[in-house]
Amino acid sequence: MDRILIINGPNLNNLGKRDAGHYGSITLADIEERVTARAEKLGVKVAFFQSNHEGAIVDWIQAESGSAAGIIINAGALTQVGYSILDALLDSKLPVVEVHISNIHAREEFRRHSVIAPYAVGQIAGLGYRGYIYALESLVADVEEASA
Numbered sequence: 001m002d003r004i005l006i007i008n009g010p011n012l013n014n015l016g017k018r019d020a021g022h023y024g025s026i027t028l029a030d031i032e033e034r035v036t037a038r039a040e041k042l043g044v045k046v047a048f049f050q051s052n053h054e055g056a057i058v059d060w061i062q063a064e065s066g067s068a069a070g071i072i073i074n075a076g077a078l079t080q081v082g083y084s085i086l087d088a089l090l091d092s093k094l095p096v097v098e099v100h101i102s103n104i105h106a107r108e109e110f111r112r113h114s115v116i117a118p119y120a121v122g123q124i125a126g127l128g129y130r131g132y133i134y135a136l137e138s139l140v141a142d143v144e145e146a147s148a
Contacts, residue, residue, distance in 0.1 A: 002069040004139060005094075006035060006132065007057060008050040009076030009085075015101075031129045038133050042140050044069075054078055058088045065092035070139040072132060074099045079114045086115050095142055097135040100125040 008028060016027035032048050039046045047068070049060045057078070065071070071094050075082050079100070089096050096119065103126025104111040117123045121142060124131040 002067055003045040003047050003064075004039070004136060005061070005064055005068045005071045006032075006046055006048050006136075007060070007071065007073040007075070008048070009054075009057060009074060009078045009082070010052040012074060012076050013050050013052070026129050031132055034129060035132050035136060038136055042137065044136075044140055046136070054082055054084055057082075058084050061085070061088040061092055065094055068092075068094060069143045070095045070097070072097050072099055072135045072139060073116065074101070074132075075114075075116060079104070079116060080111070081115065083115055086119065089116065090119060095139060096120045097139050098123040099131045099135050101128055101131065102126060 012028055015031070016025055028050060036046055047064060049057070051057050051060070061071070071089060071092065073089070073096060075085055075098070078085055096116065098114060098116050098120045105125060114123065122135070122138060124135050127134065
């Protein structure tokens with residue numbers, strides 16, 4: 001299997017410093033370490049990218065999607081407005097799982113809308129860092145079933 005791309009948007013580089021009530025105390029490096037360990041057990045490779053800039057995320061999707069089997073994305077605050085990210089995801093023709101550390105559906109109204117969700121194979125919200133692991137497990141299973 002090719003790699004799974006894992007993308008994090010604005011402010012996720014500040015995990016561990018942000019509101020612990022919503023995001024816990026885990027850092028992005030901690031999440032990457034845990035996801036990498038799970039990926040190794042699943043026999044897949046993962047590639048991580050984080051940016052606070054929408055265009056950089058689009059550029060990375062375009063550059064990396066050709067050698068990937070799927071995408072996990074936490075677009076952060078770009079979830080509601082990242083149409084250029086959505087277009088890059090759609091152009092990749094890869095299965096996408098959207099992840100949010102906090103439960104966006106139990107927060108402010110504006111956080112509840114996602115431009116990505118209608119096109120994703122699934123959305124995981126509110127399960128903390130474990131959401132990334134569950135997304136990886138689900139995406140790997142989907143890709144393996146589709147290629148069987």
